[in-house]
Amino acid sequence: MVYSRQMLSVILVMSLLAMMLLVTPPKADAAFGDRVTVSGTQFMAGGKRIWFNGANTPWNSWNDFGGSFDAAWWSSHFQALHDNGVNETRIWITCNGETGINISTDGTVSGATxxxxxxxxxxxxxxxxxxxxIMATLIxxxxxxxxxxxxxxxxxxxxxxAKIDSFVNNYIIPFVNRYKSNPYLWSIDLCNEPDWIYEDAANGNLSWDVLQTYFAKAAVGIHQNSNILVTVGMAMIKYNSxxxxxxxxxxxxNAALQAKVNNAAAKVDFYSPHYYDWMGQYWGVPFYMTPSAFxxxxxxxxxxxxTPxxxxxxxxxxxxxxxxxTNGWQGVQPWTSNGVDSQGNFNTLTPATNAFRNNHGSLVFPS
Structure with a gap:
């Protein structure tokens, strides 16, 4: 068969396009699955707004990672969450520090197992x-x-x-560098409910000064090595307001943390306060208030x-x-997706996540 010059040009262009598609296939879910960033008071993924139709899955087996980790369970649970509209969950990377992180009696952290x-x-x-x-809660x-x-x-x-520095340099920064290329590690929660470390004698009655120094040093380490967002899961608005x-x-x-470390990277990128019903009499119920009113x-x-x-x-x-x-919160993480206590479980969570996904699909799985 003899082709005209015009037809040969068309065939050449089509061949080049086909080759480009083979080399760089179009990405499915071009926004969901991209690195999460902050724009004003909202979260973005791939240039599209994302709202965290989330959960807490703090552990399957206490101190899973380096302990009794069950990959099959996590795989099945993640699939079930996604199928029921959940796009995000909060996981405790270590539960009490007895497993995983290598720490000496004097407080020096040398790494992890x-x-x-x-x-x-x-x-x-x-x-x-x-x-x-994943929101990864470190301690x-x-x-x-x-x-x-x-x-x-x-x-x-x-x-x-110096011991905080050993934790940051020998564990947190290696953690960040190991996983920062995976956009599904969207944020790091530096500590679960540090309020109780300050308030409770059983937890040491440690000062806010030492806690803030840790937050500041860790935030600088994370921000200088990655684009992963940083928060602290405060137990009460009392210490977040x-x-x-x-x-x-x-x-x-920003002012409190940068007073400990004089660096603009010493900051959290968003707030993630906790709420349980005992708090309502003092501060109201955040779902029915704006963040500012709270x-x-x-x-x-x-x-x-x-939240329960x-x-x-x-x-x-x-x-x-x-x-x-409606009131301007950017996500919800109920406790828990897997029933670690009496506050809730998969069956109490998923009617809410399915309803929100059905009503706001483009915010939950933006594309």
Missing amino acids: AAHWSNLDTLFQLAESKGIY SFDHFKNNHANYMSWRNMITNN DTASGAQGNKIS GLETSKPAMIGE GNGTSGHTLTQDYENGY
């Missing part, structure tokens, strides 16, 4: 394959609680600047980091999600 890293490698691979963004007030063998190691770490009733000041404000300053996004998975008093969880969205 091979099993810890191997289990986390699998976890983040599963998160990516199943389409679940909790439980690390400092006097009900386990090595609690003094953690108190020694956080009350000594300058304006709420009885507030003790926003302990994680007591937060308004320069950053705000989401609910923990059974819904707040007098409301269904479905109502809590929808009203939280």
Whole structure:
């Protein structure tokens, strides 16, 4: 067959286009699955707004990573969450510090076990394959609680600047560098409910000064090595606010953290306060208030980091999600997706996440 010059040109162009498609196939879900960023008071993925139709899956087996990690369970649970509209969950990377992280009695952190890293490698691979963004909570007030063998190691770490540096340099920065190319690690929660470390004698009654120094140093380490967002899961608005009733000041404000480390990277990128019904009599129910009315300053996004998975008093969880969205919160993470206690479970969570996904699909899985 003889082709005209014009037909040969068309064939050549079509061949080149086909080759380009083979080399760079179009990305499915071009926004969902991209790195999460902040724009004003909202979260973005791939240039599209994303709202975290989330959960807490803090552990399957206490101290999973480097301990009794069950990859099959996490794979199945991530799939079930995604199938029911959940796009994100919060996981405790260590539960009380007894497993995974290598810490000496004087508080020096030298790294982590091979099993810890191997289990986390699998976890983040599963998160990516199943389409679940992860908020990684590094430590909790439980690390400092006097009900386990090595609690003094953690108190020694956080009350000594050089030991904090060892934690940041030998664990947090390696953690960040190991997983920063995976956009499904969207944020790091530096500590679960540090309020109780300050308030509770069983947790040491440690000062805000030492806690803020840790937050500041860790935030600088994360921000200087990655684009992963940073938060602190505060137990009460009391310590996350300058304006709420009885507030003790926003302990994680830019000014508070940069007073400890004089660096613009010493900051959290968004707020994630916790709410349970005992708090309502003091500060109101955040789902039915704007973040500002609840007591937060308004320069950053705000989401609910923990809340009862059974819904707040007098409301269904479905109502809590929808009203939280209407009032300007950027996500909700109920406790828990897997029933670690009586606050909630998969069956109480998923009616709410399905309803929100059905009503706001483009915010949950933007494309």
